[in-house]
Amino acid sequence: MKTKRISLLIATLACATRIGFAAEVSLESAPPVVVKTVPKAGATDVDPALTEIKVTFSKAMQDGSWSWSTWGEENFPEMVGQPKYLADGRTCVLTVKLQPGKFYATWLNSEKFHNFKDVSGRPAVPYLLTFFTGESGANTSLRSDLTAAEGVGAAVAQKIKSEVAGELKKRGAKVDELLVTVSVARDSGTPFKVTYRGLRNFKASDGTLVSPPDGDFIMNYIGGGQWQGALAGVTFTAQVGSVDKIDLPFVNDPQVLGRWESVDFVTNPSEFNPDQRAWRGELFFKGLNFLENGKFPESWQTWTKGVVIHRGDKTASRYEIREIKGQPYLFFEWKSGDVTILGRKPSYYVLKKVVAADSAGASSAGAERIVDREINRLVSEFPEVRDLSTPETACVAWQRANARKELPTISQLSLVPMESKELENWFQREEQRDAEGLAIYLKALADSKIVAVQTWRGELANVITFLPFPEGKGRSPYSARSFGLVNGDWKNLGEDRLPTLEAARAGFEKKKERLWQRFTELKSKSAVSLTADKPAAVDASLALLNDDQRAVLAWTDRQFRSFFDARTFDGWSDDERTKLERQLIDTLNGPQTRDYFQAINTLAALRSTNALPKLRSIAFERVDRNNRDRWMCVRALGLMSDRESVPELI
Incomplete structure (x- = not known):
């Protein structure tokens, strides 16, 4: 029984929905499930005159709460009015208008939407309801060899x-x-x-x-x-299905630049009427943000005149801009699975421009908007290949490499490579310090779930991961790891750990400017020269440190990388260096903002001997509080070869 309960706890923590678990599973504690649908799932001859779709759950449900969500806009039934529950409290009814000879599909809850809940607030297990309508006035049996997963x-x-x-x-x-x-x-x-x-x-x-x-x-x-x-x-x-030719040359289209938002979904562009929306349900696809030179904020998409290219799905979807009643509308070919897999004709999203391109020619205003995508996939669900083409797959590679202690791979996945020996020393020290805690952490990495990805300016991303620590173990369970796009690969920049998903999202909004500055600096020539062109200088600097100092350097590298300053300040005049040094030392007087922590690390990069007294004062302070700035100061002193202070601090 003890083993069974532990397994249940682990499974519960790994779920997308945080289900509270009791000592024993019962009908009351279990989530609701679909027990009956009208029409029956998988039916191939549903009467198109049917006006109500009914779904019955295993227990009483929360009134006024439901998630009838799409699986392809063209397959969602046309709604007439709002859903409702019957008097039994278990059956939800959706009034619809069906068409003859058509395939329909709707999720009853899904990974993204989960508002079908029981009276205690437990979300129902997702269920995909699919069916075919028969031809008008006929009882047609379609492809009887296929099962309920029709289409x-x-x-x-x-x-x-x-x-x-x-x-x-x-x-x-x-x-x-x-x-x-x-x-x-x-x-x-x-x-x-x-x-x-x-x-x-x-x-x-x-x-x-x-x-x-x-x-x-x-x-x-x-x-x-x-x-x-x-x-x-x-x-x-x-x-499965077909792919398009996507290696198309770039042809500019100035009129398309800017942000467009979806306003309708139609079978054919000629059906669109700006005064009367054709699509009654929620629009799944939200819009497009066309940037200069064929770019989108999302790295997997590009564009050339008349075509949007999705490099992941290998589709080339046509777009056309038409002026209707004095307003420009963009008609975007929607290549869903019905098109690429079943060979049907595409339908069209209709988009309206809401933000024009920046007249200065830099980036459009929409490029400054954070693009937030739900992922909700376990690391174990991703293919066992190292794929750095998207932020989420790069994060998967990072999680796996750390969970497996693949030290060279960890270094390769980072924008600033790390010495394998330093990583090995870190693992050894953590093993000696807290073997159980390290094992729990590594298992949480392997079992983690990629929850969401936030992208900014197309080259900076925040990947939010849930780490399923056992109850009472581990610190904040949400990892917000930053990645930067370099030569087509997303590389690790650093991590914050936060208590909630909301805090992880808000954190990126607050620090994106600073992260961008850090990222662009690391991509600059000075960062490259530090990590590649001058290995002898780096080795010489490390040689000045003793083993303890190098251990501190390796640990703080992992903890506080997003604050580090890789600049060498080559080419700066003495006056410029002195002015910057004075400003930074003054910043150390507080308050403890982002600039305060950054100042410690930039002073280390400057090798500022004038800052030694202040850095030592912070490092040696004996007050019970957060140790972040102390550790940063210890690292700074180590980089500056302060043999007098660092051994005593350790």
């Missing part, structure tokens, strides 16, 4: 099943049964679980026979219409 999901599941079966056969293996199902309810990039029964003669990558014969593995979406997974080290890949 896009069924096409993906079928392709995965076919590819896995083919790969097993090619390797001389046999299997009694293969079942492919949705693994995690997600609005896009849905992972699928492959369950096998009676697997025989299948060899792992090391040549050993796989046992036991029953099990499962996950196929994750890796972009470009591909799903990929692995079993015993053997990789399975399924290419």
Whole structure:
């Protein structure tokens, strides 16, 4: 029973929804689940005259709260009025207007939306309801060989099943049964679980026979219409649907520059009427922010005249600007799974310009807006490849490298490389200091969840991760790790730890300007010369430190990297250096703002001997308070080769 409860606790902490857990699971403590739908999930001949979709849950639900959310705008039923609950308190009704011969799909709760809740506030387990309507006046049975995952999901599941079966056969293996199902309810990039029964003669990558014969593995979406997974080290890949030619030359289009927001969703541009919105539901896609030279704030998207290119999905979606009633509207081809996988015609988002391009030609006003994306994927759900093309995959690589103590990889993933020996010393010291705490931390990294990504100016990102520490263990569970885009790769800049998701988001808003300054400095020639062009000078500086000083330097590098100043100040005049030094020393008088902590580190970069008395005073202060500035001062003194102070401080 003790083992069972520990497993339940770990599973609970790792969930996207923080479910309070009791000593024993009961109907009361369990989340609500869908027990009945009208029409029945997977039905292929629903009468298009049906006017109500009904969903019944396993327990009484919270009135006035629901999440009927989309899985493709074109597949969501047209709503007539608002949803409501029946007198039983368990059945929610959505009044709709259906069309004949059409595939419909709607999430009842999803990873992003979870307002279907029981009376105690527990969100319901997400459920995807899909069905086909029959042709008007006929009872048509459509593709009876497909299951309840009809449409896009069924096409993906079928392709995965076919590819896995083919790969097993090619390797001389046999299997009694293969079942492919949705693994995690997600609005896009849905992972699928492959369950096998009676697997025989299948060899792992090391040549050993796989046992036991029953099990499962996950196929994750890796972009470009591909799903990929692995079993015993053997990789399975399924290419589903089509991809576009995306290596298009850049052609400028000045009229498109600026931020556009979605105002409608139509089957054909000719249907759009600015006075009467066609789409009744929530618009899933919020808008586009066109920057100069074919860029977007999101690094995975680019544009050329008339086309938006998504490098992850490998789609090239056309856009067209039309003037309607004196206003410019942008019609954007929406290439959902129905288009790329099922081969159907695309529908169109209609967007209206809300911010024009900056007349000075720098960046558009929209570029200053933080772009916030929900991710909500466990690190374990990402493919086992090092992918630095997006902030979230770069963070996954970082989490895995640290959890596995892959020291050279940790250094390679950072904008400022770290010495493997310093990292090794840090791990050894933490092991000696608190072996249990280190083990808990490393496991939390491996089990962590990428919650959200905030991007600013297209090259600076904040990846928010939830670390599932056991109750009473670990400090603040939300990691806000900064990344910068350099030559197409997102590199680690540093981390803050915060108690809540809201604090992690707000923290990036507050410090983005400072992070940007730090990031651009590290990309500059002085930063490159410090880390690459002058290795002998760096080694000579480290040689002046003793082992204890180098240990302090390595630890503070990991803790406070976002404050560090990598400048060498080559080319600065004596007057300029003196003026800056005086300003920084004065800043050390307080208050303890971001500038205060930055001043300590910039004085270290200046090798300011005039600052030694003030830095020593802070480092030696014996008051019970936060030690952040003390540690920074110890590091500064170490960099300045203060052999008198540092050994005593340690």
